[in-house]
Amino acid sequence: MRRFCTSGPVDKKTCYYVERPDIMKEALDHIENWRYFTVSAPRQSGKTTLLKDIVEKTKEKYLPIFISFEDYDGLEDEKEFIEVFLEDIIKKLKNQNIKIGIKKEEYKNVREINKIIDKIYEATKKEVVLMIDEFEKFDNEKLMNKFLHTIRKIYHDREIYKLRSVILISVGYLSGILEDNASPFNIAEHLEVPYFTKEQVYDLLSQHEKETGQIFEEKVKELIWHNAAGQPGLTNGLAYDLVMKKAKGEKIITEKHFEKTLYDYIRKYIDKNMENIISKAKKEKELMMKILFEPESVEFDISDDRIKFLYLNGVIDDCDGKCCVKVPLYYKKLYNHFKPQINGEKNYMATIKDTIKPYIKEDGSLDLNKLMKRYIRYIKERGAVMFKGRNYYEGVYQYNLDQFLGLYVEAADGKVYPETHVGGGRIDLLINMRNKEYLIEIKANITGNDYEKSKKQIKEYIKRKGLKEGWLIIYSNTIKDFEYILEEENGVKLHIWFIKTNFESPSKVK
The missing domain is CATH 1.10.8 (Helicase, Ruva Protein; domain 3)
Structure with a gap:
């Protein structure tokens, strides 16, 4: 019986497998037309599986050789490079029961790769498709340039040398190679392996x-x-x-x-996929905090090296011209990892006298408005410490409310979920308690026009979920006091809470 594959290239015999006909056709067309091209995708996106499938689909007509440059970091000279390169080639051919009679000591420099290809063709009478995974691990720039110049020279006479195609595979976009005029790799023939539809x-x-x-x-x-x-x-x-x-x-x-x-x-x-995303995000922490906690504030511009780094490693994406974390599970994990440090606040959010009981109605549902009143008491007590003099993003207010609600809701075996899918959009917080859902949209320091748009947005979410009420929480540093408004339309209630954030400085608070 097959299973869901969670690591390494997918084996069709043991794992469920999804065909990807569009990108497969494009890759095979390139090979048929003697093209040299690059393939990129973040880790665990299926690129190695795709290339293994290309091997299977081309091996009858051509000789695909699939090697990896994963261990090529640290190579110092041409002799060392060509020795390791040849060992990999010979090993792959041996696995296919192909002997070519190559002696490693006969080859001393990168330029002799064309002779190696000649030898392989003589022995097999098949044109070679050379596929190199983890190409970005090749960190010796001088050697890499020699390798690419050699490949370019072969490219111009590829039908003579019988090197049908060369495919470079990497985690990120090989922009340095594509920009190099000496490279045979055309920018128009770069394939990005997309996520599943x-x-x-x-x-x-x-x-x-x-x-x-x-x-x-x-x-x-x-x-x-x-x-x-x-x-x-x-x-x-x-x-x-x-x-x-x-x-x-x-x-x-x-x-x-x-x-x-x-x-x-x-x-x-501790999932290796998400740990890799967090590791990459930590390298650009300041920018990552802004993308997470100040939505739609960062323009997507690939010429910015910080944005390019996060994009190429699958952390962020382009959402209508703005930087965003497109994978919701990545967002939730990153949100949890980068959440603002407010250690000790739990003791103020829920004291030893606070329980969930006063906030449960007779029918077992959550009295969220009553709980919001408790939240306001907490803000009145701690607002000067929490908010004064800090450049808080909308997401930071969201985390503060998330943490507060979680203390009470989880005591009743409920859950508070950030950034949850609702139809075609995402709600900031969703409470699920005793099979009932409560939608909360959060805004900070918005204008009157934004206020009206926010109301329409939460009403649309309520409609999509088939509920009868929802909550809009607005944090503002311009209002004089806290306020609650109830709007009702067509049997749907919208509870609007205005949360004051402009307090006296902490030093003046007794």
Whole structure:
């Protein structure tokens, strides 16, 4: 029985596999037309799996040789490079039962690669497709330039040397190579391996359903698609956790199962995919904080090296000209990691006398307005410390409210989820308690026009979720006092809370 693959290239015999016909056709067309091209995608995006599939689809007609430059960092001279390069080539050919009679000591420099290709063609009578993974690990610039100049020379006489195609594969866009006039790699023939489409995600999940009889609820499929945004490693990881841990042995995988998986991914698991994203984000912490906590404030400009670095490593993306974290699960993990430090505030948010009981109605639902009054008491007490003199972003206010609500809601076995998918958008906070949902949209220091837009936005979210009420929380440094407004239209209630943030400086607070 096959499974969801969570590491390494996917083996079709043991793992569920999604065909990617569009990019496959493009790659095969390039090979047929003697093109040399590059392929890039962040880690665990499926690029190695795609290239392995290209090997399978071309091996009858050509001789694909797939090697990796993963261990090429630190190579110092041409002799050392050509020795390691030849060892990799010979090993790959040996795996295909091909002997070419090459003696490593006969080759001393990079320029002799053309002789190696000649030897391979003489032995096999097949044109070579050379595929090099982890090309960015080749860190000796002098050697790399010699290698590329040699490949360029072969490229001009490729039909003579029988080097049908060269494919360089990397985590990031090989911009330095593409900009080099001496490079045979045309910028127009660069392939980016996209994330799965929604249809491909559903195809992957349906393979499991057909082979095992275990069914994903439709809502769970939507949640997997939304939270992973089609990122192959995350999509498989979420599905694997649901199947093998949360719902093992059960016939139906439910939303409750998914909530546990999501919680573990954000709070408990050390997932190599997300740890890599955090590691990269930490290198540009200041910019990352601004992107996370000041939405739509950073223009997407690939000429900015900081933005290019985060983009090439799959951390951020271009959302209508602004920098954003497009994968919701990445956003939630990064939000948790970079959240503002407000240590000790929990003692003020909920004292030893505070329990959840006063905020539960007779029917068991949450009295969120009453809880908001408790929150305002906390802000009145701590606002001068928390807000005065600090350049807070909207997301920082969101985290403060998130932490406060979580203390009470989790005491009643509920959950508070940040940045949760609602139809075609995201709600800032969603409370799920006793099978009832509460939507909260948060804004900071907005204008009158923004205020009206925010009301329309939360009303649309309420409509999409089929609820009867929602909450709009507005933090402002211009209002004189806290205020609550109730707006009701067509049976739908909108609770609007204005939270004052302009306080006396902490030194003046007794």
